[in-house]
Amino acid sequence: MGKSVLAVDDSKTMRDMVSFTLRGAGYSVVEAENGVAALKVLQGGPKVDVIITDVNMPEMDGITLVKRIRGLPQYSGTPVLILTTESDQSKKDEGRNAGATGWIVKPFSPEKLLQIVAKVSP
Numbered sequence: 001m002g003k004s005v006l007a008v009d010d011s012k013t014m015r016d017m018v019s020f021t022l023r024g025a026g027y028s029v030v031e032a033e034n035g036v037a038a039l040k041v042l043q044g045g046p047k048v049d050v051i052i053t054d055v056n057m058p059e060m061d062g063i064t065l066v067k068r069i070r071g072l073p074q075y076s077g078t079p080v081l082i083l084t085t086e087s088d089q090s091k092k093d094e095g096r097n098a099g100a101t102g103w104i105v106k107p108f109s110p111e112k113l114l115q116i117v118a119k120v121s122p
């Protein structure tokens with residue numbers, strides 16, 4: 001069975017693009033529209049192998065989500081990639097300090113996204 005990815009973004013268009021890219025490569029994808037919804041998926045559903053999250057979202061932003069994910073014992077070591085329009089080094093540092101595994105700046109290239117996901121979850 002292919003690996004599973006949780007894609008978190010408040011933009012449906014962006015979730016669709018990420019899902020389309022990953023599903024085309026054999027991943028199964030679960031989507032959530034913000035950090036609160038993502039935590040519900042993580043706490044209530046089958047375990048996912050990789051999490052990809054936006055930063056700027058209502059309800060709960062991506063940096064807070066990463067911190068919360070790292071507080072879940074079953075997800076303390078799961079790769080979390082941040083996919084965002086933000087490219088400030090200070091934001092990236094914030095993400096890294098929160099426990100993010102990698103940082104991808106939008107717009108993303110499908111090949112690059114697949115490459116990075118495969119790298120963090122071989």
Ligand SMILES: [Mg+2]
Pocket residue numbers: 009010011054055056057
């Ligand atoms: Mg957003």
